[in-house]
Amino acid sequence: MIITCPHCGPRDLAEFTYQGDATLSRPEPASTDQEAWNAYVYDRANPAGEHREYWQHAGGCRKFLVVTRNTLTHAISGVEFAPATGSSRRKRS
Amino acid sequence: MAEYSAWQVLRNAVTGNTGWKPAWRKPEPKPQYDVVIIGGGGHGLSTAYYLAANHGLTNVAVCEKGWLGSGNIGRNTTIVRSNYLLEGNTPFYEHSMKLWENLSHELNYNVMFSQRGIINLCHTPAQMDDAARRGNAMQLMGADSRMVMPDELARRIPGLDLSANARFPVLGGLEQPRAGTARHDAVAWGYARGADRRGVDILENCEVTGFLRDGDRVTGVMTSRGEIRAKKVAVCVAGSTGAVMKLAGIDTLPIESHVLQAFVTEALKPMVDTVVTFGGGHLYLSQSDKGGLVFGGDIDGYNTYAQRGNLPIVEDVMSEAVALFPAAAKVRLLRSWGGIMDMSMDGSPIITTGPLPGMYLNCGWCYGGFKATPASGWCFAHTIAKNEPHPLNAAYSLDRFHRGYVIDEKGQGATPWKH
Numbered sequence: 001m002i003i004t005c006p007h008c009g010p011r012d013l014a015e016f017t018y019q020g021d022a023t024l025s026r027p028e029p030a031s032t033d034q035e036a037w038n039a040y041v042y043d044r045a046n047p048a049g050e051h052r053e054y055w056q057h058a059g060g061c062r063k064f065l066v067v068t069r070n071t072l073t074h075a076i077s078g079v080e081f082a083p084a085t086g087s088s089r090r091k092r093s
Numbered sequence: 094m095a096e097y098s099a100w101q102v103l104r105n106a107v108t109g110n111t112g113w114k115p116a117w118r119k120p121e122p123k124p125q126y127d128v129v130i131i132g133g134g135g136h137g138l139s140t141a142y143y144l145a146a147n148h149g150l151t152n153v154a155v156c157e158k159g160w161l162g163s164g165n166i167g168r169n170t171t172i173v174r175s176n177y178l179l180e181g182n183t184p185f186y187e188h189s190m191k192l193w194e195n196l197s198h199e200l201n202y203n204v205m206f207s208q209r210g211i212i213n214l215c216h217t218p219a220q221m222d223d224a225a226r227r228g229n230a231m232q233l234m235g236a237d238s239r240m241v242m243p244d245e246l247a248r249r250i251p252g253l254d255l256s257a258n259a260r261f262p263v264l265g266g267l268e269q270p271r272a273g274t275a276r277h278d279a280v281a282w283g284y285a286r287g288a289d290r291r292g293v294d295i296l297e298n299c300e301v302t303g304f305l306r307d308g309d310r311v312t313g314v315m316t317s318r319g320e321i322r323a324k325k326v327a328v329c330v331a332g333s334t335g336a337v338m339k340l341a342g343i344d345t346l347p348i349e350s351h352v353l354q355a356f357v358t359e360a361l362k363p364m365v366d367t368v369v370t371f372g373g374g375h376l377y378l379s380q381s382d383k384g385g386l387v388f389g390g391d392i393d394g395y396n397t398y399a400q401r402g403n404l405p406i407v408e409d410v411m412s413e414a415v416a417l418f419p420a421a422a423k424v425r426l427l428r429s430w431g432g433i434m435d436m437s438m439d440g441s442p443i444i445t446t447g448p449l450p451g452m453y454l455n456c457g458w459c460y461g462g463f464k465a466t467p468a469s470g471w472c473f474a475h476t477i478a479k480n481e482p483h484p485l486n487a488a489y490s491l492d493r494f495h496r497g498y499v500i501d502e503k504g505q506g507a508t509p510w511k512h
Binding site: 001012013014018020021034035038039041042043044045046047048051053069071072073074 | 335344345349394396397399405495507508510
């Protein structure tokens with residue numbers, strides 16, 4: 001499998017670290033909604049087909065990526081920087 | 094029941110081998126059963142066997158989308174052990190071990206269970222302490238264990254690299270002498286034959302395409318061979334759990350599907366007569382009766398339903414095998430393959446009633462399902478027949494995640510690709 005990093009270009013799978021399902025949204029830190037937290041931590045759609053997932057280019061630019069990959073064929077149809085990282089990240093003052 | 098015996102072998106030898114019958118029938122599906130089991134793998138077949146043998150339920154069908162033994166029961170590295178640490182796990186796996194010890198007799202089918210022992214190697218003082226703790230916990234819960242030191246390892250496993258300048262020098266290990274290996278296909282065939290002889294219909298090439306419902310209640314299955322009604326429907330489909338449960342409207346589960354690769358080398362002369370695991374990484378290795386080294390390592394580490402793996406893990410596993418057995422560097426790899434694991438969020442399985450009325454669920458075996466095959470079926474059959482779990486599988490509930498009772502043997506948290 002080769003992942004095309006938006007920053008580094010096409011790189012071997014061995015350079016990347018898997019970080020799991022990217023479709024989950026974490027509840028607000030102050031949330032006391034137990035079911036929302038349970039669902040975020042434990043419940044997965046686990047699709048057989050298109051899957052949006054986090055990868056970190058740990059052996060390269062170290063950016064977090066959102067990869068859209070087919071879990072039946074391993075074909076990758078999209079790679080972008082994860083929100084709040086990469087080009088979309090605001091500069092700290 | 095046509096028994097397999099030395100007498101039958103002799104009798105057939107002089108009568109042209111005309112006395113053998115197929116090990117199981119190829120029946121047509123009936124319109125209705127008491128229990129339909131989805132999945133004709135090891136766990137599904139052992140569930141069917143124990144439903145008939147222990148609970149007198151013989152109006153049972155097993156729906157298998159391919160052929161028997163086409164899934165993980167025929168893809169694993171055949172290791173049987175009960176060397177767990179936690180209270181939810183060890184009694185269950187030890188029960189499985191006891192069933193293994195009598196399985197060939199119980200089934201009248203040689204599953205070639207070989208109690209050659211398993212040795213988990215330790216490479217740091219902390220690992221030695223941890224192994225001693227686990228060994229003590231095993232003994233407290235009725236399993237067997239002992240520590241082994243390098244001098245004994247040198248005597249018993251001559252090819253092992255025990256040199257002090259190894260990258261991860263071996264300090265010792267934890268052995269479970271009663272652990273071992275079994276002929277994995279024979280386990281599926283033996284349970285299939287045993288269930289079939291008691292009246293269970295094994296329906297191959299019968300893919301479940303949907304569930305029959307009466308409100309919330311599950312009342313049967315739609316299959317590629319027609320509708321089958323059932324009082325109880327048991328789902329036992331390992332890596333396909335997510336896909337099958339979606340047919341019943343269950344869109345999320347504490348499960349991810351991942352691929353695990355396994356490898357076998359060309360046949361060698363006897364080299365290692367036990368199961369060895371590497372503590373400097375993750376490798377488990379044994380030698381088959383044909384002589385091939387059979388081994389595996391970590392899962393590939395990303396969600397997949399493709400039954401094939403990627404090369405970085407191949408390289409990783411090979412380097413670990415060579416680290417343990419330097420002589421293996423000259424050995425050619427014969428085959429490698431992949432199987433889809435139902436990785437649960439705490440690394441422990443689920444055997445439970447529900448989640449819908451009329452439904453029963455058995456999944457989450459991660460990559461430790463083979464050794465559990467007898468106890469999984471034994472407990473699942475109890476759960477189905479009595480509508481409540483047996484004390485041995487009571488902890489393997491589906492709601493334990495939301496209730497905070499996870500059984501996290503590795504202490505890894507909700508990251509299924511790391512269990």
